[in-house]
Amino acid sequence: AYLAIHDYQKKGGLPYPPGPRPLPLIGNLFDIPKEFAWLSFNRFARKYGDIISFRVFGQVIVVLNSSKASKELLERRGDIYSDRPTIPIHDMMGWEWVVVIARYTEYWRQSRKLLERGLRPGAIAGYHPLLQTNARVLLTQLLENSNEWEAHLRYMSAVLILGMGYGYEVAGRNDRKMDVARKMAQLGADTVLPGALLVNDLPFLRYIPEWLPWLSYKPIARYGYDLGQEVLHAPMAFVKEGIVNGTAQPSLALNGLQEIENVNASKHEKAEEVLAGALGSMYSAGNDTTVSSIMTFIVAVLLHPDIQKMAQRDLDAVTKRERLPTFEDRPALPFIDAICMEVQRWRPVVPLAIPHATTKADVYEGFFIPKGALVIGNVWALLHDPEIYPEPESFKPERFLNADGRLRDDTYLTSAFGFGKRICPGRHFVDATLFIVIASLLSVFNIEKCKDTGGPDQFPYTGTAVSRPHSFRCSFVPRDKNSEELIVADTLAC
Numbered sequence: 001a002y003l004a005i006h007d008y009q010k011k012g013g014l015p016y017p018p019g020p021r022p023l024p025l026i027g028n029l030f031d032i033p034k035e036f037a038w039l040s041f042n043r044f045a046r047k048y049g050d051i052i053s054f055r056v057f058g059q060v061i062v063v064l065n066s067s068k069a070s071k072e073l074l075e076r077r078g079d080i081y082s083d084r085p086t087i088p089i090h091d092m093m094g095w096e097w098v099v100v101i102a103r104y105t106e107y108w109r110q111s112r113k114l115l116e117r118g119l120r121p122g123a124i125a126g127y128h129p130l131l132q133t134n135a136r137v138l139l140t141q142l143l144e145n146s147n148e149w150e151a152h153l154r155y156m157s158a159v160l161i162l163g164m165g166y167g168y169e170v171a172g173r174n175d176r177k178m179d180v181a182r183k184m185a186q187l188g189a190d191t192v193l194p195g196a197l198l199v200n201d202l203p204f205l206r207y208i209p210e211w212l213p214w215l216s217y218k219p220i221a222r223y224g225y226d227l228g229q230e231v232l233h234a235p236m237a238f239v240k241e242g243i244v245n246g247t248a249q250p251s252l253a254l255n256g257l258q259e260i261e262n263v264n265a266s267k268h269e270k271a272e273e274v275l276a277g278a279l280g281s282m283y284s285a286g287n288d289t290t291v292s293s294i295m296t297f298i299v300a301v302l303l304h305p306d307i308q309k310m311a312q313r314d315l316d317a318v319t320k321r322e323r324l325p326t327f328e329d330r331p332a333l334p335f336i337d338a339i340c341m342e343v344q345r346w347r348p349v350v351p352l353a354i355p356h357a358t359t360k361a362d363v364y365e366g367f368f369i370p371k372g373a374l375v376i377g378n379v380w381a382l383l384h385d386p387e388i389y390p391e392p393e394s395f396k397p398e399r400f401l402n403a404d405g406r407l408r409d410d411t412y413l414t415s416a417f418g419f420g421k422r423i424c425p426g427r428h429f430v431d432a433t434l435f436i437v438i439a440s441l442l443s444v445f446n447i448e449k450c451k452d453t454g455g456p457d458q459f460p461y462t463g464t465a466v467s468r469p470h471s472f473r474c475s476f477v478p479r480d481k482n483s484e485e486l487i488v489a490d491t492l493a494c
């Protein structure tokens with residue numbers, strides 16, 4: 001009774017947003033599935049409205065299922081909706097330096113500033129040669145062995161991020177630097193959403209000692225800690241060694257280290273920590289996400305060969321099939337851009353973004369949102385809203401084009417990269433990568449099903465925080481002899 005009265009007074013008599021009735025103590029623990037939670041939230045929204053809430057062991061979780069509510073709270077009221085919740089398992093892993101999950105602190109502000117500066121559109125233009133060269137390396141690898149297309153994509157993505165961040169040249173597909181970032185990203189994606197691990201709901205479980213192996217979270221914490229330390233320190237050590245030997249290549253790390261060279265000793269250590277944290281976060285956040293988008297593009301063209309043909313017609317009109325496409329061709333290729341946009345809408349890679357948290361209590365449309373509430377923007381629901389995107393389950397790039405074939409304005413799609421102050425700083429890099437990879441692939445290959453690729457239901461996706469298609473087989477068949485020659489000629493020219 002005391003708790004109920006206290007709760008009522010705190011809320012000034014206002015209700016929490018509606019949602020399924022919580023059970024005593026555990027609350028809605030069983031209403032939040034571990035996988036594909038965005039679909040369940042969307043079903044609840046149909047019953048309770050755009051804004052819904054859950055309680056799990058006293059923690060209030062608010063889910064926003066419309067663009068209106070997400071824009072109002074996560075963007076316009078960003079000053080109080082830009083914190084992150086403390087996630088006990090990440091605490092145990094010592095991941096407080098990871099920008100993606102960092103609290104809304106001075107450390108976050110400084111590292112975010114560095115990332116925004118390094119990844120702004122103007123800076124990304126400087127990476128066009130790196131992106132173009134590596135898209136073409138991808139073509140060569142696919143021509144030599146298209147069975148391993150997924151491994152080639154992962155390799156390309158790691159080369160790009162490690163090149164841009166640290167000027168590091170990936171030694172090969174078994175390069176350890178590539179592997180650790182992927183494992184860390186995977187572990188993060190599997191543990192970040194509510195309901196993923198019991199220790200996140202019941203933090204006292206972190207103290208269960210290791211001699212209770214089935215109950216202890218310490219082994220997983222140690223594994224995460226080791227991965228984190230390697231991602232944080234190993235590539236920076238590589239750059240510093242390069243500076244000493246005179247072999248360091250241009251990179252964000254090199255720029256950053258040169259900028260803080262003359263900062264006085266007391267501030268230098270802090271500045272270097274911020275730089276290492278920002279770049280380590282970029283390195284772990286940027287790899288798998290980009291690959292997932294490209295895989296979705298492949299799924300889409302396997303299901304819609306007609307879209308592939310239309311895109312190839314546009315590409316051929318621009319390149320005359322005498323050369324490979326470049327960034328300079330982009331203004332003349334709106335349909336390729338529309339494909340990139342539809343890829344992000346149709347199967348958003350991070351369907352629930354990353355949970356935000358409130359730093360102050362707030363009221364929205366008569367509902368009380370307490371300080372410390374988890375606030376989740378249901379990106380999937382926003383991008384599958386039939387009012388904004390009719391027939392949302394269909395893959396239709398033309399929805400992003402005007403009648404005259406030019407790209408139309410769309411203010412909703414940015415939610416594929418999250419919201420407000422925490423919006424993904426890597427989005428311009430993703431935009432450039434998707435364009436050049438998709439244009440390059442379609443200009444010389446037909447992407448086709450293999451005998452065992454299967455039908456539309458044969459492309460299941462993972463259901464955790466970062467959603468990607470499970471591995472599948474397909475073929476990259478050169479469109480003709482001329483296409484093969486273009487790839488070979490380009491390889492020789494490099």
Ligand code: HEM
Pocket residue numbers: 099100101102112115119281282283285286287289290293348349350352353354355356416417418419420421422423424425426427429430
């Ligand atoms: C298809 C590719 C990608 C998608 C869909 C994506 C999506 C997202 C989303 C939804 C968030 C959370 C935003 C929020 O909390 O509201 C995020 C955060 C972040 N992303 Fe990405 N991302 C992608 C690629 C990248 C790349 C390539 C990089 C780096 C080069 C990157 C770096 C980051 C960082 C550092 C954050 C944390 C931002 C913060 O909390 O302040 N991402 N991303």
